[in-house]
Amino acid sequence: MIRAVAMAVAAVFAGQASYAACADQDGACQTDSGAYHIELPKADNPPLVVFLHGYGGSGTGTMKNRSMVEPLLARGYAVMAPEGLERPSRPGIKSWNFYPGFGDRDETAFLTEVVDDAAERFGIDRDRVILGGFSAGGFMVNYLACDAPETFSAYVPVSGGFWRPHPETCEGPVRLFHTHGWIDNVVPLEGRLLGGGRFHQGDIFAGLEIWRLANGCVDTKPSGFSTTGPFMRRYWSGCADGSALEFALFPGGHTVPKGWADMMVDWYEGLPGG
Structure with a gap:
């Protein structure tokens, strides 16, 4: 009996280790x-989803989110989880350098580096790489x-x-699908003050306005609405060639919701060249 329990525990830890390999x-x-973790589907030259962890999280933790990772693998996508760097002012806490004082690493260069490395090692399709992220990782994606x-x-x-102040402008066109929880109180839709007022999260709807301008959309009004399970979706068309913009709300809080992976892949594969 003891040996059986020990073997079961070892199997659990072995499985967790494989998620971080x-x-x-x-x-x-x-x-x-830096470093990254990756899992590959049973396919040659697969597309890739790079997913950035939240504040205080890790790439290891991202790969343990099996309700996100396994649907992506099943759809033929490789999944990569890079590691953020420890913040200079908060040893042991990892995040991303998207705001002054959050670190010194050039994250665009780092993320390009890890994707190029994965393309060389594992045959990733460099032309079909999606960048996603949760919470602080989601902020990094936007910037x-x-x-x-x-x-x-x-x-x-x-x-x-x-974050406030919002960017005055963004480059474009961009293909972006933002997902957010209706009752998120960590990153509320309207934003919130942090650090005794030193930092101020931005307004998600103000961000969508910035993206509409970057994409040259002709109207602020959504072009259409749809639902996918619990997700309430809206999108904008009549924008610049090569652009796409969609927003999905779900009736939950600060989390990567179940069903997100398949919804996101359906959206991506419906894009020209997706």
């Missing part, structure tokens, strides 16, 4: 600027898309937008 290799994949939208083929932030 470098494909079929032990440990994380290392590059000059990278704002500054360098050509870096990835699409951007899919969850529960993260911009």
Whole structure:
């Protein structure tokens, strides 16, 4: 009995370790600027979803979110979870350098580096790479898309937008699908004050206005509405060639909701060239 329990526990830990590995290799994949974890589908030259963890999280933790990872693998997508760097002022706490004082690493260069590394090691399709992220990772996605939208083929932030002051403008066109919880009180739709008022999360709807301008949309009014399970969706058309903009609300809080992965892939594969 004791031996059986021990074997079961060992199996659990072995499974967790596999979630944090470098494909079929032990440990994380290392590059000059950092590290990443990756799982591959049973397909050659697969597309890739790069997903950035939230504040205080880790790439290891991202890969343990099996309700997100496994549907992506089943759809033929590789899944990558890079590691954020520890903040200089908060040892042991990992996040992303999207705001002054949050770190020194050039995250666009780092994320380009890890994708190029994965393309060389594992045959990832470099032309079909989606950048997603949750919470602080979602903020990072928005800022990278704002500054360098050509870096990835699409951007899919969850529960993260911009900080105040909002960017005056963003580059475009961009293909972006933002998902947010209706009762999110960590990153509320309207934003909130943090750090005794030193930081102010931005308004998600103000961010959508910035993206409409970047995409040259002819109207502020959504072009259409739909529902997918619990998700209430709206999108804008009549925008610049090569752009796409959609917003999905779900009746939950600060989380990556179940069903998000398949909904996101359906959206991406419905885009020209997706």
